[in-house]
Structure formats: structure tokens, C-alpha cells
Amino acid sequence: MSNFTLQTMQPDQWPEVASLIHDSTNAWYRANRNFDIFTEGPESTLLFCEVYESLDPGCCLVAVEDDSKRVLGSCFYHPRETHFSLGIMNVHPDAFGRGVARTMLGRIMELAESENKPVRLVSSAMNLDSYSLYTKAGFVPRETYQDMILEIPDSGIGTSNLHVRDATIDDVEAIMELERRVAHITREKDYRHFIANESGQWHTSVLYDDDELAGWIVSISHPASSMIGPCIARDEQSAIALLQAEINHRAGNTMVFLVPVEASQIVRAAYGWGAKNCELHVSQVYGEFKPFNGIVMPTFMPETA
Numbered sequence: 576m577s578n579f580t581l582q583t584m585q586p587d588q589w590p591e592v593a594s595l596i597h598d599s600t601n602a603w604y605r606a607n608r609n610f611d612i613f614t615e616g617p618e619s620t621l622l623f624c625e626v627y628e629s630l631d632p633g634c635c636l637v638a639v640e641d642d643s644k645r646v647l648g649s650c651f652y653h654p655r656e657t658h659f660s661l662g663i664m665n666v667h668p669d670a671f672g673r674g675v676a677r678t679m680l681g682r683i684m685e686l687a688e689s690e691n692k693p694v695r696l697v698s699s700a701m702n703l704d705s706y707s708l709y710t711k712a713g714f715v716p717r718e719t720y721q722d723m724i725l726e727i728p729d730s731g732i733g734t735s736n737l738h739v740r741d742a743t744i745d746d747v748e749a750i751m752e753l754e755r756r757v758a759h760i761t762r763e764k765d766y767r768h769f770i771a772n773e774s775g776q777w778h779t780s781v782l783y784d785d786d787e788l789a790g791w792i793v794s795i796s797h798p799a800s801s802m803i804g805p806c807i808a809r810d811e812q813s814a815i816a817l818l819q820a821e822i823n824h825r826a827g828n829t830m831v832f833l834v835p836v837e838a839s840q841i842v843r844a845a846y847g848w849g850a851k852n853c854e855l856h857v858s859q860v861y862g863e864f865k866p867f868n869g870i871v872m873p874t875f876m877p878e879t880a
Contacts, residue, residue, distance in 0.1 A: 579647050579675065581682055584635035589624040592637065592649045596620045599665045603702065619798040623663055626876055627651040630768055636682060638666075638675045648675040652683045653877055657760040658862075659687035660879045661696035664705075676708055684712065684861060693862030695760075697833075697873050700855035714859035718871065720833035722854040723845050727830060731823035732848045737813070739820035742770050742779035742791060749788040750781070754807045757869035758879075765877055769793045780820050782813055792817040795876065796828055803832040804874035811840040814870040822848065833872050841870070 584592060597617040604612045613620055627635060631653050638648040647670040651662030661683060666675045687694045698706050700719065710716070742750070744767065751761045769779045781791045790808030795801070803821050808814035818832065818841065833856055834841050858873060873879060 578641050579638045579670075579673070579678075580641060581636050581678065582639050583633050584624075584628075584637045584649065588637060588646060589621060589628075590617070591646045592624055592635070593617045593621040595646055595649055595667060596623055596663060596665050599667055602668050607701070613799060615798045622797055622799040623651065623876065625774070627653075627662055629774075630764060630877060635662075636679045638670075638679060640670075647673070648679055650676075650679040650683065652686070653762075653765075653879075654686075654690070654692075655760065655762045655764070655879070657762075658692050658879070659683065659690075659694045660762075660877060661694055662878050663875065677712070680708065680712055687862070693860055693864065695858065695860050695879055697856050697858050697875065697878050700857045706857065709859050709861075712861065714861045715864070716857045717860050717864055718858040718867070719836045720856045720858070720873070721836055721842065721852050722831055722833055722856060723842075723850040724829065724831050724853040725822065725845070725848060725850040727822055727826050727828055729827045731826040732819060734823065735816040735819050737782060737816035739780050739782045739816055742781045744770055746770070746781050746788070746791070750791050750807075753788050753791065753809070757807050757809065758867055758871050759865040760879065762877075762879060765879075778821065778824050780817055780824070782808070782817050782820075784813075789813040790817045790870070792821050792872075793874070794821045794825055794830065795874075796825055796830075800876055801825075801828055801830050802874045802876070803830050804872045805879065806832075806870065806872035808870040808872075811838055811870060814838070814841055814872065815844045818845075818872075819848075833874065835870065835872070838870060 594617040648666040650664040653660040790813040792806040
């Protein structure tokens, strides 16, 4: 069996990494859930390379087979002010059991430790191989989320009596301060990327209570990712208003969002809108963690649990 070497992903490897993400993820869902999660071709999953490299150039590890030069695995990561965030990780089914994922994870943990920062991620509670990879490495499960999917009517789902508006760059400082208070992290680069929306795929909303920010929420609509989140809110009512507004912004689409299992008001509201459970995810943290002081609804791009 040939060995592999970890390298930084190069631009000419984007198509191969996109195919790896597409094929390996679909292989797991097909084997375990009997459907494909990516319903369009590998060209759609170029989105991950485009978004992640726009945010963090040079922060994708690829495991390249020494003999064949095939990309056996890939993993994106995101150094932030307060932490490292682990992005999507994929290993080719032919390379299972060769330590590819473990080796990539170990390298990223070393990078985070060199800066004395924790590592955060969101892993599937239904993919026990993935879940175990992280817990064996020392990650601790901190929050459980129920993934909810909603086919949004063209007419939307009604409106809240709380005023939600589009975010602007002027909101960034307040957005940072709220996430610092609620989740004890900051990621200014992410907020600016969402609001600038140079790709035309993102939308960001904010909710103020008088002059104080009560919450913010983001969504993306793309063939490879139709999700609402991240969302940070000081309480469930604020999160419901933000979620409702973002759902209406994506009227006519099918969207997925992650709700903390203990946020019963949000869960009931989502069921009332017609949402259904489709999966479970767990936020896991390696290193320092402080309990959340409000509502945290993560997503898969860019990830921060």
C-alpha cells in the first residue's frame, strides 16, 4: 500500500477536491440514508473551494497519494481571532482505514495548539465514524442540534411583529459583540464576507431592540448548500423572528437549519411552519469552551460550533 503526503491545496486541484467532496459525501448518504445529498454534479461542490479559499487562502489540507498523486482526502480549516474552526472533511472511500482523516485532523490541531486556540466543529451524530474520529482525538460534545428541513411556500410563512432588516457593514461591530457575549467567540472576516455578498449567494439579517442588537442570521441558497445559519440571538423569541424573516427571504426554496434541541420554542415554531427533522448534529470543541449564553444555530459553511 502506498503512502500519502499532506499538502496545501493548489488551484489546479480544486476540481479534484470538488469531485472528492461530491462523491464521498454522496457515497455515505447513499449507503446510510438511501439518497444523494448533492443532487447536481461535482461542479456544484466547487462552491466549497470558492468560499473557503476566498475567506482563508491556503487553509485547505489535501492528502496526496505518493505513487498515483491522487487526492485521497481534503479538509478546510479557518483560523479566527478566538479559535480555529474545522471545515468540511472528506476521504475517498478507497482510502478508508488508512489514517487519512486522522492525519489531517492531527495537523490542524497542531496548528491551533501552536496559537493556543481551541478547535470547534459540527459533526453528524448519525455518522458514528466521523463522530468517533473527533471524540477519540479529544473533542468534547457540547451542544446537540436537530437539523430541520422546510419546503417554503412561494408565499412564505407570514411575518413577525418584530422588525428584522437587512444587515449592513455598519452592523459588524454589534454583530461581533453579540457573538462574543453569547458564544464567547468572534470571526470578523466571516461577518464581512456574508454582508459584502460579492458572490450574490448570501443574505444577512439583523434584529435590534431599541439600539441594542438582539440577533443576526445568515442564509445561503446554492445547489450545493441551501441553509439558514449561522444565527446568534440573545433569546428564543429573537431567534424565531430572525428565522422567520430569513425563511421568507428564501420563499419558494427548500432550506435546512440547525436548532438546539433544548430550544423548545424554536422547535415548536419550526414544526408549525411545516419543518421536518432530517438529521442530528453535534458541536464539538477541542480545548477551552464556555457554555453558550443565548441561542447559537450553526451551519456547515463556514463552520463554527
